[in-house]
Amino acid sequence: MSVVTSPVTMPDKSQDLGKEDNYLTHTSGFLSWALTLDHKRIGLMYLAGVLTAFTAGGILALMIRLHLWNPNIDKSQAWLTNQQYNQVFTLHGAIMVFLFIIPSVPAALGNFLLPIMLGTKDVAFPRLNLGSFYLWICGAIFFLFSLFATGLDTGWTFYTPYSIESQGPVVAATMGVFVLGFSSIFTGLNFIVTINTMRPPGMTWFRMPLFLWATYSTSIIQVLATPVLGITVLLLAAERILGIGIFDPKLNGDPVTFQHFFWFYSHPAVYIMILPAMGIISELMSVHSHKGIFGYRMIAYSSVAIALFGFLVWGHHMFTSGMADVTTIVFSALTFTVSIPSAIKVFNWIGTMYQGTVVLNTPMLYALAFIFLFTIGGLTGLFLGALSTDMHLHDTYFVVAHFHYVMMGGTLVAFLGGLFHWWPKMTGKMFNDFAGIVSAAIVFVGFNLTFLPQFVLGTRGMPRRYASYVEEFQQLHQLSTIGAMMLGCGLLVAGLTLLHSLFYGKKAPMNPWGGATLEWECQTPPPHDNFSSPPTVGDPYDFSGIEYDPKSGGYIKKKK
């Protein structure tokens, strides 16, 4: 544990490159990273991990889209066989959900930011934090195994009884999910404890940045919902190995019960994915508008409300599976309750821009793209929440488009925005803003081109998970494929922009955007212990007196 030697007291404005002591240079060597207890390094390792997973999942997505260029009625002309196609979409879903989206914002950005934003030295349980990371690695290995073994083809939902009789390595995949679940639980647990017990003097609940509120709400879901996923996949594994019969209709088990179990986690999981993204947007909108957030309390409360309501609506994934009528109706009614807090947030974000000073840089453009895309995602949810329209749209491309608007147009875009926003803080390097803006534009256009046609496909009745389709759908599919290629290019540009900055980027100032939260009062990149003395906590959205300083290229706080 060489990492925890005593930190050198930081010189306040050290500008000598190479000699600077920060969390990146504090110690060196492979073990100093592999065994680090520093939340910032763990966050960075998570970041590398989730981005790798995202690349893998993204390549699989492009394979899906390329395969669907043709209707593939004639199998000999098809690029992938049906079995291969099924494996590709299964792994695309599983990797994106379990390895990328769920840990993306909370585990990668959250780990890095949460203690700094809160003004503490570390999370409450640094070892547990490292443990979660290794659990994530372990889960990723299980998934890799599924990828290279005979091929998992159950869909990421593992619906029984297909998952009981499928030839794929379902047990390995479920173990992967189990382990990843615990990784997620421990992260959430760590964050809740950190926020509850370690806030420095002055950091009251309502002085917390909204990102922390969002992370806190997310953590509640992680702790409450993920264990149910754990037991579900464990029972599924037992079902395959021992044939216990709980989910197997051949043994009088009930597949609908599996769906209840699965969605009791997996619906709240949707909020694990989107809530931290909303937190990021709250930060981005206010910092880049240089304007206090509109209706702070409403946003904070709505995060918690979404987290709690999120537990009441899982049944809307099962409207056509033959649930009882009463349950169906109750779930439909509850589903609509979630839409309200989400709507409130959108209005508040727009209200934040009013009369502010809006800087249209890369993070802000991603944030604006988020609002556009997330609003579409949210509104199309109304079609699916209403029972009679859902009877038509369920399990069609409409659903596919809807959740990609929320998960990808929402979470991914916010994640990218956040990544660009905090990149200077994390790496100490500024990226090329123009290239970033170009990437945001391509991603935005490409995304809409990919998924808008899918809404139409869905209303026309194109079912999900089809390796081949009726020829009348071809044009729309091709449009979608073109969009996907474009989206891929946009993401590539974004990635290259960030990579480029690592090597050629200018040195980042302490506060490049003019933020008022604590991480901007911390050195860039932050020192090993974050704050040598407890920071003075003020209003996280008080931008008065923060002014641009041409000398350093960043913002500084003028004393009033």
Place this chain on the structure above:
Amino acid sequence: MTVHDTATAHHDDHHEHPSWLAHHFDDAEQQFDSGKLGMWLFLVTEVLFFSGMFCAYALYRNRNPEVFEFCSQFLNEKLGAINTGVLLFSSLTMAWAVRASQLKQTKILIGMLGATLGCAAIFLGVKAVEYSHKWGLGLLPGKFYRSQLENPVHVDNNYLYNLCIVPMVMLIACALYYVYALVTASKFHLRVAGPMVVAAACFFGGVGLGNYLESGEGHSEHASSGHHGSSEHGHAEHADGAHDSAGHGTEEPAKAKLSLVSVDNSPIHDVLVTPAESVTPQSNVNQSAMAGLFFGIYYCMTGVHAVHILGGMLVITWLIVKASREEFHSEYFGPVDNVGLYWHLVDFIWIYLFPLLYLIT
């Protein structure tokens, strides 16, 4: 899970950090509160984790109550009750251990932790008897279910011996460790090795106890037992050949076609059975799609619970090591307290499992 006893004795802060206080905490109380809150949250995840199985239980019991009534009689409620008592006692010793750690009574602390460990081992020993007995009868989960009711069954119980292999190895290892401690006369090693030997031996005590209750006593009573809990001891299965038609008035042995079932994954067990169709009211229930489902749930619930016991034994051993180094005192007893919370939760789960599985009438 627990608070770090981090050995990182560094700090350039204003106040000194003692070795047991992690560098990122301000004071002992903050560290304790964090650890405790973390533990409670972990317990929440445990509760929800088990709730999945309770949900499955409730669902299928509600759907097929007769299956649960029928199958419950194969569970020996005496063993269940004994195990409940053992776990309750271990909870007592664990709570006492927490008290001892707060008062820095090292000897009592080690004794109490050792007692808890021993109780856990007894619990597992009894469990091993229960499991192996059921396996021998073909009372297996789901599709492997092969029970043939209360017909003459000859159980050659090799499963129990197999289950005892690992504990036996553990016992030998602990004994060797104890000898080593004696030889080196190290106070620390003696303190650790003592409870471990006792605990490992307790497992076999549990096996003996279980065997006594399962075979010795049940024997004389089960001849008159019917199926639906009309008798106090409904576990009416194993017996030797003399009992063949006693529990089964409706059937004439002469008509019975007997099958010889050999299960080939272990030394051959010859189980004399009648085909299911000759059994009247239970024939619907006594099949893998019905009773098998119950045993699927039974093994999942008790199995996952047993895994938690094992996990608990590991952390208690860790506590014994720490306690032997005299690390705990009134400002630093978080680990004992938190492991205690975990242990009580395991007990808590069993408090529900016992009546729900064993006491259905």
Place this chain on the structure above:
Amino acid sequence: MLPIFADVHDTFWFPKQASTFAPQVDFLYDVILWISIIFFIPIVIAMVYFMVKYRQRPGYKGSTEALHNTFLEVTWSVVPTFVVVWIFWEGMVGYLRMQTLPSDTEDVKVTAKKWVWSFKYKNGAESDKLYLQVGRDAKMIMRSDDVLHSFFVPAFRAKRDIVPGRYNYMWFQPTVEGTFDLFCTEYCGDNHSGMITKAIVQSEEEYNKTLALLAKEPDDIVERGKWLYERKACKGCHYAGTEGAQGPGPSYNGSWGKPVPLAGGGEVVFDENYVSNAILNPQGQYRKGYETASAMPSYKGQLKLEQIEAITAYIQSLQSAEPPKK
């Protein structure tokens, strides 16, 4: 004005409205669409307007004060609440209409199996396409033989999962004669996307004629083989066409009378004997290259000897065709 997307005709946006449910569903869809547009357009306009008006530029300095307006916040919480309550209500009413079975219905027993549909009618007729009578309420009594499936006819705006271990029911009333796509929309394995058939809506007269025809087993042995092939779930896995399509099982085309390699090693001649073995006792008869296919069920007790002969005759009749490449 209202129906911008949905229409009684087959439009670019929606399939034809071919059941009594369709206009209701499309109506609600259109209303929600309008509501969404009414919310979405102002949001985007406000966003773009603020982006331009308050953009950072020399000589402009915006306020930094955090705003908060209770009236506004309450308004934009309460108004959407009423809107979604209405949407919920409409959706529920429509759903209940779909769930309430009318008393006099034409019952069809639907069996879904990997990856074929089978429809049984009152007169004992059986088909792999769904025949319906226009203007008459049809009730589907659905069960699955293996995994989850889902019955979906987009033109009817009707969908319901088929869950193994239980019956699921649905009903609808076709209003237009014609042929419509019938999809399986719940993922069911390798050939999920091939589990497509047609729903054919006919006039009363034609419908009765079709049923009568379907109820009769053809006399010609080859025809009968084909008839059985289509009805006994062979078609889901074994292709018989010449277009080169391939299923999870070996194709019926070609290689008749020639030796074929077996998965377990060795060869066997593709003849009457092999066909009947493979039908009655598929385990151990898998052809090389098809081991990974999902297991074929045994047809012991399901097919009579002369039926197996008819299938054999049908397979034999296909021998001239070239075997498709795997």
Place this chain on the structure above:
Amino acid sequence: MSAPSTHADHAHGNGNEHGHGHSGFSHPMPIWMLLSVFFALLVLTVATVYQSTFDLGNMEIWLSLTIATIKAGLVIAFFMHLVWDKPLNAIIILGSLIFVALFLGFTMMDAEGYRDNLIMTSTLEQSQPGATVVEVSK
């Protein structure tokens, strides 16, 4: 929640010499209380075994669950010393029960609703891989 932790000059300078002096957060439980809780639990266990010998019909499960809940309550309140703990911890653990109830409640309600549609498999061929059945006539 962490209000007391903010007074930084908490007296813990020499951590090894604490002996019996308790700082603010350790509350050793008296032995008589531990023992009496334990005996109460034992008595309840005997009671629950005893009640199972009567045929109480539907009441039986509720009675045994009630006894189990009392026992669980005793364990939580005293052994886990929740009564002396911070209210937050109590809220957390009791709150989790709400979610358990939600989970069980909805799933059960639904299963009850479609119960009539189920096809119960009453006879299945009992095939077990690896088992050979030899028929012996008596």
